[in-house]
Amino acid sequence: MQYRNAALPAVALLAALAAAPAVAETTLTIAAMTSPSALDPHYHSTNNNNMALQQIFDSLVEEANSGELKPRLAASWRVVDDLTWEFKLRQGVQFHDGTPFEAEDIAFTLERIPNVPNSPGPFTPYARSIKSVEVVDPLTVRIHTHQPNPFLDYDLTRVLILSRKIHMDATTSGFTSGKLAIGTGPYRYRSFVLNERLSLEANPNFYGAKPAWDRVETRYVSSAGSRVAAILAGEVDLIDTVPVQDVKRLQADSRITISGTDSYGTAYLFPDSGRDQVPFITDKQGKPLARNPLQDRRVREALSLAINRQGIVDRLLAGQGTPAEQFAPPPVQDRARGLPPLATDIERARKLLAEAGYAEGFRMTVHGPNGFFASDSDVLQAIAQGFNRIGVETQVEVLPPANFFTRATNRDFAMFLTTYTANLAANTLRQVAMTRKTETGAGPFNRQHYSNPAVDGPLEEALRTMDPARRLQLTGQSMTALVEDKGVIPVFYLRVNWAARKDRITYDASPNWYTSALYAAPVQR
Structure with missing residues (x-):
């Protein structure tokens, strides 16, 4: 493209x-x-x-800006048992060309999601728990899951419904041309x-x-x-x-009127800690290193300590953000409780590099999008300046978002800066930090193929736990493990603003x- x-x-x-x-x-x-x-609508799950x-398209359930879930194509829904949800559908809904919306369209849509070719950000996790769709009558469907899924109604806010009659053999290019951009x-x-x-x-x-x-x-x-x-x-x-x-x-x-809000989004760095060799990292003379330094947790910790998060928020964001201490911002209800701020400590960072065997540092290029979120290029430059202060000679390369995400998905970078937005911490962890598994759809945005049993174990249990208190505890354990390991390195939480006449x-x-x-x-x- x-x-x-x-x-x-x-x-x-x-x-x-x-x-x-x-x-x-x-x-x-x-x-x-x-x-x-x-x-x-099933090609790339990203905000833009x-x-x-x-x-253009509709979901069964809508997530309002308040965080409340509201009816959309489903007039109502209820949990029948731990493995069954029932949805009552609106009557008389038509697609834009007059084709009736039917209960069978839901099963068709859910079956299509994991089969979209070349998706850089699949919607698979939103359908990962679904075993089957039962059409009870023309206005009632029951969705049966492989295991309990307390987030099924939330998952379905992200699934835009297609027509099996219109979209049976649909291709991504057919939608983008407008020919198949037909929704309800x-x-x-x-x-x-x-x-x-x-x-x-x-x-x-x-x-x-x-x-x-x-x-x-x-x-x-x-x-x-x-x-x-x-x-x-x-x-x-x-x-x-x-x-x-x-x-x-x-x-x-x-x-002018400014409309702003603290978002569900976190800007974060994603280091490739899974491979022995990575691109864009060398010694100070430009020669390949024997091993990828990002595999060492001490190096990742040192890089985190080199970031002046408060300075980025104050100077580059003019206060339009908040320093991050975990991978979910304050408006997210199931974030971990009681985590301390992420420190800035240049001397401690240098000592950690030396302990890891990189007393002389190394060279690295960090990548990011240009024109994806406010001040993205400036933030990346500020992060690079911090890395330089601890002896990691860092260059910055920014790319147009479409090119950037394609290359990030191809695992072309040693480390990159981007954002993720979700109103559930469990979903952020599932999408970005959980070990990638094609069969379950876990980790579609885990572009660096990060894997940590201490993150996966509690999260897997949380994702099938219907008890809210236990689920919150498990999600917090998973988040804490990720923060301690610096599998991703949170930088700040985004505040977003619109200007209107x-x-x-x-x-x-x-x-x-x-x-x-x-x-x-x-x-x-």
Whole structure:
């Protein structure tokens, strides 16, 4: 897939928008940072894909911004027993082309999820516990699981439902072309150009409340300055990923409303500790090392100690974040309790490197995305400066998100910086830190193939434990083991901000950092 840079100079962006034909009063215009990589709802589980596609497709259950689970295609649901959940379906729902939504579509969708070719971030864990789907009657399905799954309703918020009649032989390219971008959601596909724009229109036959907008025009603009210039000029209604240095300035502007929230997202470093040899690490003379230093827990601890997390939050994020002490932020209810802050200690870091046999340090390149979250490139540079202070000569290489995630999935990097977002710590651990297992779908985002029985054991039990107190204890044990081992190295928790035209819209800030027409409401005049 060829990447096309979406960054435009502010003047060029404004000129392009100004040259566009007049649109209806109920058109929502958005300048968003990151384009979806495809329109296949089961291809890549990442925020930029999911937030775009939830406007077109529907799940059985919806996760509201409050964290509450609400009905979507399922009107209601209940636990029948530890291995059985029953879902009552909405009546009269149609796909955008008029095809009826049927109970059999649920089984079809769940069967498709593990079979999407070349997925860089599979949705498999969300279906991993499901043994079978029983159609009781046209409006009732029972989902039977292999083992107890206390998170099944949450899992199903991430599964967008397809039609077995429309999508039986669907390919990812068929969705991205628009031909198969047919869902039951409140908005219908009009056009899509990768890294440039997505155009949607209201679904006149939507089963729920009438969509707030007749049309939704999203332009993908990786340049933060261009997005800010567009909102200040009144050429767009909403921008996402407001640059941290501009938050206070825009808050003081009487024309603009800032909507922000502490997110479910954690920015973290992922070292490759599983291989004897890794790319992008050498000695100080550029020669290969006998062994990968990241395999030594003392080296990973030293790198963590070299990071000035509070300085990153204060100086690079202008306070729009929080230093991380584990791999789940404070809004996540099942995070570990009582973990201490992650220290910064340069002298201790140097001693640990020496104990591990790297008193002279080594060379390393750290990778990350450019234009995926606020100040991502600057944060990576600050981390590299800390590593240099302890004798690890570190270079930084940033890539466009689509290229970055493809290469990270291919395990091309020694260490990389990215984010993960989920409102359950157990799910974050399952997706990112659990040992990869194709048969269960565990660890789809475990791109460095990390494996630690002290993480896996308690988590496996937590994922089948219906008792909330016991489950919380087990999840905490797993999280504590991961933090102590530095299998991933948490850096900070993201606060996310949107800027909107005060006279046009209000925006309900999403802790999942979703930019979506579903959260934008017209100002009542």
